[in-house]
Amino acid sequence: MPIYKYIARDQxxxxxxxxxxxxxxxxxxxxxxKRNLIIVTIEEEKxxxxxxxxxxxxxxxxxxxxxxxxxxxxxxxxxDAGIPILQCLDALAEQVANENLKQTVTEICQSxxxxxxxxxxxxxxxxxxxxxxxxxxxxxxxxxxxxxxxxRVALYLEKSEKxxxxxxxxxxxxAVVVSMALIITMGLIIKVVPTFATIYDSLGSKLPAMTQMxxxxxxxxxxxFFLLVVVIISLVVGGIKYRATDQGKLQMDTxxxxxxxxxxxxxxVSVSRFCRTFSTLSSSGVSILETLDIVxxxxxxxxxxxxxxxxxxxxxxxxxxxxxxxxxxxxPPMVTRMIAIGEKSGQLxxxxxxxxxxxxxxxxxxxxxxxxxxxxxxxxxxxxxVGFIVVALFLPILNLTSALH
Numbered sequence: 092m093p094i095y096k097y098i099a100r101d102q103x104x105x106x107x108x109x110x111x112x113x114x115x116x117x118x119x120x121x122x123x124x125k126r127n128l129i130i131v132t133i134e135e136e137k138x139x140x141x142x143x144x145x146x147x148x149x150x151x152x153x154x155x156x157x158x159x160x161x162x163x164x165x166x167x168x169x170x171d172a173g174i175p176i177l178q179c180l181d182a183l184a185e186q187v188a189n190e191n192l193k194q195t196v197t198e199i200c201q202s203x204x205x206x207x208x209x210x211x212x213x214x215x216x217x218x219x220x221x222x223x224x225x226x227x228x229x230x231x232x233x234x235x236x237x238x239x240x241x242x243r244v245a246l247y248l249e250k251s252e253k254x255x256x257x258x259x260x261x262x263x264x265x266a267v268v269v270s271m272a273l274i275i276t277m278g279l280i281i282k283v284v285p286t287f288a289t290i291y292d293s294l295g296s297k298l299p300a301m302t303q304m305x306x307x308x309x310x311x312x313x314x315x316f317f318l319l320v321v322v323i324i325s326l327v328v329g330g331i332k333y334r335a336t337d338q339g340k341l342q343m344d345t346x347x348x349x350x351x352x353x354x355x356x357x358x359x360v361s362v363s364r365f366c367r368t369f370s371t372l373s374s375s376g377v378s379i380l381e382t383l384d385i386v387x388x389x390x391x392x393x394x395x396x397x398x399x400x401x402x403x404x405x406x407x408x409x410x411x412x413x414x415x416x417x418x419x420x421x422x423p424p425m426v427t428r429m430i431a432i433g434e435k436s437g438q439l440x441x442x443x444x445x446x447x448x449x450x451x452x453x454x455x456x457x458x459x460x461x462x463x464x465x466x467x468x469x470x471x472x473x474x475x476x477v478g479f480i481v482v483a484l485f486l487p488i489l490n491l492t493s494a495l496h
Contacts, residue, residue: 094136094205095119099128109204110136154219156255158189160248162196167241176237177203195219208232223247223368223385230376240375247371251364254451258360261458265465272473277312279480284309287484299490301483337393344393348421352464356457361392362426363450365399370443379406394421426450 094112097119101107107128113119116133123130162183169179177200184196195216202212210229213220224244231240288306291298298306312319333339348354348361368389372382380403387399401415413431416422426446433442 095133096136097123097133098131099123100131101128106131110201112205154189154192154195156248156252158187158192159219160245160252162187162192163241163245163248167238167245170241171238176209192219209237221389223372223389226372226377226381226385227375234376243371243375247367250367250447250451254360254363254454257454257458258356261462264462265469268466268469272469272476276473276476276480279477280305280309281312281316284480284484285313291487294487294491296487296491299483299486301479302487305480305483340393341397348392348394352461356454356461357392358421358423359450359453359457361390361395362422363447363454365390365395366426366443366450367447370440370447373443374440398422 094110095116096110097108099107099109111119111122113122116135119133120130165183165186166179169182170176174182180196180200180203184193184200187193187196199212199216202215203209207215209232210225213228214225217225227240227244228237231237234240284305288309291302291306334343347357350357365386368386369382372385373379377385383399383403383406387396387403390396390399398415398419398421401419402412405415406412411431411434413427413434416427416430417424429442429446430439433439436442
């Protein structure tokens with residue numbers, strides 16, 4: 092299909108340049124007149140590349156979830172104010188700080204100018220805008236409620252990102268403390284223990300079992316340190332590759348849900364994400380099967396993804412979505428009952444939203460409790476390890492002193 096370049100003026104006399112694909116020039120004229128534009132020039136673009144419809148790979152700063160949240164919120168505000176879509180996107184492209192996102196928005200503008208719909212233009216960038224985002228835009232376009240849908244998407248993204256940040260922030264402190272504890276312990280074993288070992292070797296006396304075990308471990312670390320590092324890296328890489336397989340992801344996600352302390356937190360996060368995504372899509376008019384498709388892919392846990400597949404089969408057979416939920420051990424009974432009540436009363440979206448809000452509060456409480464619990468646990472473990480090292484190092488001296496007396 093040929094591409095035409097045009098120059099036109101709006102009702103205020105401002106010049107507008109753009110490109111549009113069409114079968115002939117008369118179609119371009121008709122489209123520009125529909126937009127109440129005064130045509131200045133129209134000419135066919137020579138040797139137009141067919142690759143223009145494809146998004147270009149561009150390097151730069153990674154697009155973060157926060158960037159998408161801010162972009163969506165600003166987009167929703169501008170659409171709600173009645174500003175035309177292309178003008179919204181042009182303005183956003185100018186003020187976006189992230190170069191990758193700026194380039195992506197510019198390419199979306201070009202796609203729309205060439206005749207693509209808004210959702211189709213966004214769908215050309217699946218690495219930036221996920222399936223949920225695209226489906227919501229499609230619903231907003233077809234229903235004429237784009238501003239409302241964008242507000243819902245922005246709210247959904249904000250809450251999802253807030254939940255993610257809460258969990259991540261709860262993990263940062265324990266990770267830092269554990270890392271520092273490991274570094275200090277390794278320093279003691281590699282640097283301090285060999286000094287005491289040299290002294291005890293000169294004495295020639297038999298060492299207590301604790302001391303001998305500590306010295307042997309220190310010798311292994313000193314002489315086989317790089318081998319141990321290679322083994323650890325190999326195990327980590329192997330674990331990552333195993334998780335990339337379907338069986339590995341399923342097994343690891345199953346283990347994650349059964350972890351003593353963190354399993355409950357992971358389950359609450361998954362339930363909250365499931366219910367919020369379902370509520371957002373369903374209340375926006377996305378069909379139940381399409382909603383379940385997206386929910387399964389965005390839940391972040393293979394166990395729940397398989398459960399969603401069971402729910403889809405149940406819905407296709409005309410059954411309730413609570414049947415497979417009640418059979419599974421992932422969702423708590425309270426959640427299943429609330430969803431069943433919502434389904435029977437025709438208020439499923441509202442009930443899902445309430446469950447999501449409830450579990451957001453539960454995650455807050457769990458994160459706060461986890462932070463308070465982990466700190467004394469780490470201190471206790473570190474105290475035991477350091478205490479063992481100190482006792483093992485000074486036990487021969489104490490034995491020697493008692494023998495002299």
